[in-house]
Amino acid sequence: MAKIEGDLSLMPISDLMQWIEMSRKSGTLLIEFNGIVKRFYLQQGKIIYVSSQKKGEMLGEYLLSKKLIDIKQLKESIQKSQVLGIPFTGYLISEGLLTAETLESIISEIAEAAFRDALKWEGGTFQFKDSLPPSVVNGPVKINTSTVVFQSMRTLYESQEAPETDKTEFIKKIAQDVSSGKIELPPVPDIIVKLNSALKNDNTTVVDIAKIIMSDQILTSKILKIVNSSYYARYGKITSLQQAIIYMGLKSLISIVTVYTLGATNTYNAEKIKTVLKHSLITAFIARHLSPYLSVDPEEAFVCGLLHDIGKTVILEHLHDQRITDELMNDILESFHTKIGFLLAVKWKFSDVVKETIRLHHNPGDSEKFKDVLQLVSTANSLANNLNSEENQFHDCLKEFLNKGLNVEEFQNDLNAFVKEADLFV
Numbered sequence: 001m002a003k004i005e006g007d008l009s010l011m012p013i014s015d016l017m018q019w020i021e022m023s024r025k026s027g028t029l030l031i032e033f034n035g036i037v038k039r040f041y042l043q044q045g046k047i048i049y050v051s052s053q054k055k056g057e058m059l060g061e062y063l064l065s066k067k068l069i070d071i072k073q074l075k076e077s078i079q080k081s082q083v084l085g086i087p088f089t090g091y092l093i094s095e096g097l098l099t100a101e102t103l104e105s106i107i108s109e110i111a112e113a114a115f116r117d118a119l120k121w122e123g124g125t126f127q128f129k130d131s132l133p134p135s136v137v138n139g140p141v142k143i144n145t146s147t148v149v150f151q152s153m154r155t156l157y158e159s160q161e162a163p164e165t166d167k168t169e170f171i172k173k174i175a176q177d178v179s180s181g182k183i184e185l186p187p188v189p190d191i192i193v194k195l196n197s198a199l200k201n202d203n204t205t206v207v208d209i210a211k212i213i214m215s216d217q218i219l220t221s222k223i224l225k226i227v228n229s230s231y232y233a234r235y236g237k238i239t240s241l242q243q244a245i246i247y248m249g250l251k252s253l254i255s256i257v258t259v260y261t262l263g264a265t266n267t268y269n270a271e272k273i274k275t276v277l278k279h280s281l282i283t284a285f286i287a288r289h290l291s292p293y294l295s296v297d298p299e300e301a302f303v304c305g306l307l308h309d310i311g312k313t314v315i316l317e318h319l320h321d322q323r324i325t326d327e328l329m330n331d332i333l334e335s336f337h338t339k340i341g342f343l344l345a346v347k348w349k350f351s352d353v354v355k356e357t358i359r360l361h362h363n364p365g366d367s368e369k370f371k372d373v374l375q376l377v378s379t380a381n382s383l384a385n386n387l388n389s390e391e392n393q394f395h396d397c398l399k400e401f402l403n404k405g406l407n408v409e410e411f412q413n414d415l416n417a418f419v420k421e422a423d424l425f426v
Helices: 013-022 059-065 071-084 088-094 100-119 145-161 167-180 190-199 206-213 217-227 241-248 250-265 270-294 298-307 310-318 326-347 352-360 371-385 391-397 408-425
Strands: 003-007 027-033 036-043 046-052 125-129
Touching: 013 027, 013 100, 013 125, 013 145, 036 100, 046 059, 046 100, 046 145, 059 071, 059 100, 071 088, 088 100, 100 145, 167 326, 190 206, 190 250, 206 217, 206 241, 206 250, 217 241, 217 250, 241 250, 250 270, 250 298, 250 310, 270 298, 270 310, 270 371, 270 408, 298 352, 298 371, 310 326, 326 352, 352 371, 371 391
Parallel strands: none
Antiparallel strands: 003 125, 027 036, 027 125, 036 046
16 A cells, blocks of 8 residues: 655645646545644546534534434435445435435535635645545545635635624624614515505405415415425315415414515525524424414414524625625624514514514523414424434423423424425425
8 A cells, every 4th residue: 555645835735636636646645733634535636525523514413404314314314325335425326315416516616715724724634545435435426626726715715805704893783773763674565555454354255365376376375385385284185276375374374474475585695694594394283283382373383483583684684795704694693593584574564472582592582472383483493493302402491391291202203304394385
């Protein structure tokens, strides 16, 4: 087994990668700096896998964070691929958990992140061995090394060209904008105006409501998908919008229309907004499922769960032209989404229980009324944020409901089924 090693200050990682590619080498490149170890696995000069100790650069962690698989599937895939003696990546594809295209895109993204981070190291060592572990050799992914090098260097250069916004000052400005009313809140969508107007008329029928919604075919399709989801439907397939309205209830229907129209009118940060809406929908279904155990109206639980994070969509649209890091954006979302969501709820004349849920879903104990609804949504929000947590943590969130007779296995099965479908609904 041949091996070369040295100092990254004398032979930069970009030169190493280019040498490996040009020489069509197969083996493992290990780099280390300040206790951080990264491994690039290459075959015939192409990257086939990457492993790293750094957060955001681990395949399993990535798959869980994006909810592409759950913790049980991850553990089983690792174990079974080892027993079968095939690459973990190959097993994921063979079992239909991921497509080859999706997996290649993910590993490319991880490789670029790992390489980009290494470019910022002030030192470090490298070691290249012309051997590969059985768990990666002849895997299905083969990524052009030069593409990873180029993309990483370009992204790093662009980030250095645009200096990071001062976090403290930026958050202070957002706070001032919120308190002074300078945050531009979107107007009430036309379809919501029409629905509210129709509902004030005592002669309005379900058919009238359906006609308003059917003017948007995409919205109609989403409503029918939701009402026929494995987690929502229990009484056979619902094929008409009129049936959906009767089954779901008008409050739930209007909340879905609200979330859909707000997401559809936002033209920036589309993927991030989609992530928020998916989380909100999962929260809504959890709240609806658990509502009987706290004697909360299921429809009210669904509405409050669906709208609890609506302030985040406003922030993402408002900050679309700001050059800020993901870390700063997350800080702003967490710090201000309840305040901005509440302002939107007041402007759009949401019910008192929805306003209170938006404002206090992270602090349900601070509410003087609607305590059961807020506690329910707070629990649902926590569960939706921790779908891949350890089983004991999941059970801790449900402790109150377990004491009231919740069948946790049945609940988890229903939830897992819905989570797999959730991307279809946003």
